[in-house]
Amino acid sequence: MNLSDYEKDxxxxxxxxxxxxxxxxxxxxxxxxxxxxxxxxxxxxIDLAKVDWMNSTGLGILISGLTTLRNNGGELKLSNVTDKIxxxxxxxxxxxxxxxxxxxxxxxxxx
Amino acid sequence: MKKPVIVDNxxxxxxxxxxxxxxxSFLEGILRGxxxxxxxxxxxxxxxxxxxxxxxxxxxxxxxxxxxTVEINRKNSAIEVVVTDQGDxxxxxxxxxxxxxxxxxxxxxxxIFIVKSLMDTTVTEKLATGTKVSITKNL
Numbered sequence: 001m002n003l004s005d006y007e008k009d010x011x012x013x014x015x016x017x018x019x020x021x022x023x024x025x026x027x028x029x030x031x032x033x034x035x036x037x038x039x040x041x042x043x044x045x046i047d048l049a050k051v052d053w054m055n056s057t058g059l060g061i062l063i064s065g066l067t068t069l070r071n072n073g074g075e076l077k078l079s080n081v082t083d084k085i086x087x088x089x090x091x092x093x094x095x096x097x098x099x100x101x102x103x104x105x106x107x108x109x110x111x
Numbered sequence: 112m113k114k115p116v117i118v119d120n121x122x123x124x125x126x127x128x129x130x131x132x133x134x135x136s137f138l139e140g141i142l143r144g145x146x147x148x149x150x151x152x153x154x155x156x157x158x159x160x161x162x163x164x165x166x167x168x169x170x171x172x173x174x175x176x177x178x179x180t181v182e183i184n185r186k187n188s189a190i191e192v193v194v195t196d197q198g199d200x201x202x203x204x205x206x207x208x209x210x211x212x213x214x215x216x217x218x219x220x221x222x223i224f225i226v227k228s229l230m231d232t233t234v235t236e237k238l239a240t241g242t243k244v245s246i247t248k249n250l
Binding site: 023 | 127129132135156157160164210228
């Protein structure tokens with residue numbers, strides 16, 4: 001997995017690319033989220049458009065990000081959730097946990 | 112063993128999540144060779160990485176002197192993958208239901224649930240040394 005990011009209207013947008021399956025992936029995303037918090041950015045969107053798939057480790061990383069941000073008064077939202085990931089979110093009932101938007105623009109505007 | 116070893120349709124990795132990408136590349140190569148749809152390849156790769164992580168973390172306790180083995184075969188109209196570790200194993204029945212409301216925000220505990228949801232069969236066998244999990248995906 002590779003990770004790029006940018007900020008728009010006070011919202012950090014993270015763009016992972018590839019597969020999120022464990023190992024170094026968790027560290028990369030955790031470090032980026034903590035970097036956001038250290039900079040005072042508590043609104044984060046994870047754009048999943050370029051993620052081929054993720055396993056339960058990837059879902060755990062998303063949950064960790066969500067709880068970390070909420071515990072610091074922030075929020076994490078998802079955008080461009082692919083069919084494969086949507087299916088996993090549905091199977092695991094995590095659709096009830098995450099706010100997801102069809103586009104990153106919509107996710108940013110929702111804050 | 113310090114690095115992954117591939118022989119025919121089998122890959123053996125040391126007990127580290129750093130080698131998950133090696134398993135994924137190995138699987139993709141074989142499954143693409145079978146001409147499978149990308150969505151089926153993804154389902155199998157998701158499940159095999161789940162089982163490999165279980166073997167690395169819960170089975171072998173990340174002891175890099177122990178290995179996790181992944182063997183893949185096409186059997187008639189199904190793909191069978193067998194993942195074996197060399198650890199003491201764990202009882203999957205002790206895992207709490209990950210879709211209970213009280214467990215939804217837990218970061219771990221969904222692996223086997225996802226495997227059972229995406230695969231057609233999942234069979235776990237306790238070996239003299241280690242655990243063997245066989246999964247099949249009907250085509």
